[in-house]
Amino acid sequence: MPSASDTKSLTLAAQTGDPLAVEALIERYLPPLHAFIRLRAGARLRDRSETVDLAQSACREVLTDLDGQQWVSEARFRQWLFTAAESKLQDRRRYWNAEKRRADREVRPHDDQGLPSWDQVLAAYGPSPSQLVVAKEQVERLENAFAELSGEEREIILLARIVGLGSAEIGERLEKSETAVRKALSRATARLLRQLRGD
Template sequence: MRNFVDSDPKNKANPSRNLLHAAQNGDRDAQEALLELHLPRLRAFVRLRADPALRAKESSTDILQSTCREVLQHLDQVEYRGEAALRGWLHTVTLNKVREKRRYHFAEKRRPDCEVQGARDSQLGDAYSCLCSPSNAMIHDELVERVELAFDELSPDHREVISLSRIAELPIKEVAERMKRSPEGVRKLLARALVKLSALLEPGDALPGR
């Protein structure tokens, strides 16, 4: 695969711009590089938005692969309007795929051994690290396990606001539009959600499933 590192300092803040244009013109290396650039956050988003019943039915890797195929199929419809807008589109496609898979599968209790190998992906730990304070620093495997178990204990609104603002890194204004709340309401909701998540992640606490 060709090296798509851009040395132009003007493009450092917009790493996806040139990749997207090349990918839309059918450049397969650019398509792969574009997906790889956003894959860690998309993988984390899938794992946190897929509930235990869905994760027991289908691996996050399979859901992500299906998402990537759909992204490539509709890439020609995307107009580059900045990194935040592109992330918003990618995570919308991803969320719709999670919802589609949830509708397809009937509910079933999560198997304790589900996705053990995937949980050891160091990129997940990197993505989840934004949810933890320095005092809650953990090794990757422990971090991935505790974050996912803790996330399952949050309310739907708390899961949504954290995944959109911290994992998808969408601006508060866009999160507010998606959640049909005011920006100030989203800020307060996010603060409460992070406090709850932090409490669940305290090393001394025994999380459900441990």
């Protein structure tokens, strides 16, 4: 994990409009933010939206609008960033849940010319199909196992492993003691591993 002083200096530079600082922050926080959004989105929203696009959009919007943000700590910055991303995710969820965009009303375009889609063309430049299948299966297994956890277990794992908050910050947010958070995280992680193994 990058040092807090690096993040602080990048954040201060980004606040002055430095595009390189914004890009460095995006590069640093996009992977955990994408994981957070995928796990928070749920299957229906993941089917409707490209979560990587949503993560990039949220990350860029939030990090280019840092006006008024006071630096407190790395943990507080991450908490603010992930809370803002959660808000963007809620906006997207409301958009897709609108009556006129319900999945059961959607009519998919039919390609009667037999031409490949843009997704198929772009995929030709990426990893091999077998690598993609294996990676997709692993992600789906993790998401399915994660969905089997209770809401509190999911929240604790997200806050600790994806957002990167410490036990004190999680305890503050969930109104639990640090010891209770550590125990709950240990139990939730063990349960997730059992789900992944199929126990």
